[in-house]
Amino acid sequence: MSNYPAGDRGFLGDPKAPGFLGWIFSTDHKRIGLLYFWAIVTFFCVGVLLGLLLRLELFSPGVDFMSAQTYNATFTLHGVIMIFLFIIPGIPAAFGNLIMPIQIGARDVAFPRLNLLSWWLYMIGALLAITSLFTGGGPPDTGWTFYVPFSTQTASNASLALFAVFIIGFSSILTGINFVTTIHRMRTTGMGWFRMPLFTWSLYATAWIQILATPVLAITVSLVMVERLLGIGLFNPTQGGDPVMYQHLFWIYSHPAVYIMVLPGMGVVSDIIPVFARKPAFGYKAIVVSSLAIAFAGSLVWGHHMYTSGMSDNAVLLFSFLTFVVAIPSAIKVFNWVTTLYKGSIALDPPLLYALSFVLLFSIGGLSGLVLGAASADVHVHDTHFVVGHFHYVMFGGAGFAFFAAMHYWLPKIYGRIYSKKLATIAWGFMFVGFNLLYLTMQIVGVKGMPRRYYNYLPEFTDLNRLATVGSWVLAIGLVIMFANLFHSVLRGTPVGPNPWGGASLEWQIPSPPPTDNFGENDPVVTHGPYDFKEAGIL
Amino acid sequence: MSSESSHIVPYRTFILIWIALLILTGVTISVAQIDLGPLNIWVALSIASCKSALVVAIFMHLKYEQLLFKLALLSALIILAIFIGFTFIDVLYR
Numbered sequence A: 001m002s003n004y005p006a007g008d009r010g011f012l013g014d015p016k017a018p019g020f021l022g023w024i025f026s027t028d029h030k031r032i033g034l035l036y037f038w039a040i041v042t043f044f045c046v047g048v049l050l051g052l053l054l055r056l057e058l059f060s061p062g063v064d065f066m067s068a069q070t071y072n073a074t075f076t077l078h079g080v081i082m083i084f085l086f087i088i089p090g091i092p093a094a095f096g097n098l099i100m101p102i103q104i105g106a107r108d109v110a111f112p113r114l115n116l117l118s119w120w121l122y123m124i125g126a127l128l129a130i131t132s133l134f135t136g137g138g139p140p141d142t143g144w145t146f147y148v149p150f151s152t153q154t155a156s157n158a159s160l161a162l163f164a165v166f167i168i169g170f171s172s173i174l175t176g177i178n179f180v181t182t183i184h185r186m187r188t189t190g191m192g193w194f195r196m197p198l199f200t201w202s203l204y205a206t207a208w209i210q211i212l213a214t215p216v217l218a219i220t221v222s223l224v225m226v227e228r229l230l231g232i233g234l235f236n237p238t239q240g241g242d243p244v245m246y247q248h249l250f251w252i253y254s255h256p257a258v259y260i261m262v263l264p265g266m267g268v269v270s271d272i273i274p275v276f277a278r279k280p281a282f283g284y285k286a287i288v289v290s291s292l293a294i295a296f297a298g299s300l301v302w303g304h305h306m307y308t309s310g311m312s313d314n315a316v317l318l319f320s321f322l323t324f325v326v327a328i329p330s331a332i333k334v335f336n337w338v339t340t341l342y343k344g345s346i347a348l349d350p351p352l353l354y355a356l357s358f359v360l361l362f363s364i365g366g367l368s369g370l371v372l373g374a375a376s377a378d379v380h381v382h383d384t385h386f387v388v389g390h391f392h393y394v395m396f397g398g399a400g401f402a403f404f405a406a407m408h409y410w411l412p413k414i415y416g417r418i419y420s421k422k423l424a425t426i427a428w429g430f431m432f433v434g435f436n437l438l439y440l441t442m443q444i445v446g447v448k449g450m451p452r453r454y455y456n457y458l459p460e461f462t463d464l465n466r467l468a469t470v471g472s473w474v475l476a477i478g479l480v481i482m483f484a485n486l487f488h489s490v491l492r493g494t495p496v497g498p499n500p501w502g503g504a505s506l507e508w509q510i511p512s513p514p515p516t517d518n519f520g521e522n523d524p525v526v527t528h529g530p531y532d533f534k535e536a537g538i539l
Numbered sequence B: 001m002s003s004e005s006s007h008i009v010p011y012r013t014f015i016l017i018w019i020a021l022l023i024l025t026g027v028t029i030s031v032a033q034i035d036l037g038p039l040n041i042w043v044a045l046s047i048a049s050c051k052s053a054l055v056v057a058i059f060m061h062l063k064y065e066q067l068l069f070k071l072a073l074l075s076a077l078i079i080l081a082i083f084i085g086f087t088f089i090d091v092l093y094r
Helices: A019-024 A029-057 A068-103 A112-134 A158-185 A198-230 A243-277 A284-300 A313-341 A350-373 A375-381 A385-415 A421-447 A459-492 B011-033 B039-059 B067-093
Strands: none
Touching (some): A029 A068, A029 A112, A029 A385, A029 A459, A068 A112, A068 A158, A068 A198, A068 A243, A068 A385, A112 A158, A158 A198, A198 A284, A198 B067, A243 A284, A243 A313, A243 A350, A243 B067, A313 A350, A313 A375, A313 B067, A350 A375, A385 A421, A385 A459, A421 A459, B011 B039
């Protein structure tokens, strides 16, 4: 492996691709990963701001500062930004691009130019989504699910937002194709399938869902656009259409999308826990198989979003059963993570703190998901704040915290500089407390009967809503400290060597920041598994 | 890999496939004139599947590719069949 001369900034300062244009037209997987990363973080901050505004409106019953229409548009925008611009591309497009090729010993992804195209498509889609706010009939107010018949009738600018989602979907498909091909074709000598880090395995399972499920989203949003423009009655019963068919089509994509969001997060956690427990991952193959099982079984449970839609009882029974089946591979992972920690020599550094929060918060989210997966219980809590609390536990507590874990774990590798661990721990404390205050309270107020998607509520829910809003402020303070600490470290952090955490996978064997060609002149030869710390000479 | 991707299919095969596609299109149109009840849709879909199989296997060279690519397409088709099948469990019993 090549050693750096002092002051070398690796791929960050590649002399062959200088300046701004050198970045936005770069085909280097690490630069594309960073382009994604900064765009995603920016959109996340906008989404958080909208979420805080929603919580502020709910501080008291009645109109505080938002009209019903503004509230509808705000939660639609919050959902679209968080789902399509933050969580779905979050870990795969940012950290997948940054880290995965290095983990398998490749110099780039299989199709570098396609990779750049996927980032451009993502940015064009994002731009169109933003444009939809200020043009046509004003900001879309349908919710991120674009349910018919409202989405085919609303005067707001839903068509452009749908088109934006269509484009962003293609960006996701291209990333999926690129990753499957890269993992099949570009593993270095000695990198057998069962020597791949679990993060790469999770990206492989995710990429298959991206390829197989995302086209259904493209079809669905196209049909709604056709319906809005031509009114041919696909979802209109008076013209022979079927409104429930829309929900099928939408959730055939959007439920697997939940696993596009959370599987890479599970991969991050599976990579972090062995490193900070100083022990090989317990049940490596079980984690691999459970990733693939989640990808497969998770694609077959979309109907559990539709129990109250008028779907047939046979279908309700089938989807409810399959939903419980998905809990099995998810639980296998949790048991494996906990067993990896058992009797480990645990270093409670910030990446592990965020990873452990993932395990706890995802488990709470998953267990509350079983309440919703059981059709009889779901009928009572459907469309209440319980559902909102549940999916924020899974999405934000799961995928979001895994994204933060990945930032604390891999950004020192990418920038060669490390943050203040003390500040990172303080930020984590604020976030963890604020998060639970916010979303646990939401679940409680939901069980008490508060419906979702209303700017107003009955006076008896006031205290709990105020508590949740205070939770959102605590969470926001944590986020500000975390990002400030990380941004400061990127510019002025303490320089670190190639392997600050003692990892055994390939990304820790090359300099920080990595050189443009990753491995210098010779391709690496892999002789041990990603968590064989003894053979790697780390323990 | 390069030897597989440069497989040459003779023009005669292409023309035969083209004729087969035209005949099958004719069959689709003529069957549509006869009222078979719900079977109409099944006949039309079966003919369409045969046509796309010919296109994918020969025009798109899947027939000459490695097993891996065939399995990749097969898995996509199976998933699609499950998606449609599960949706019908709702639609048929509603």
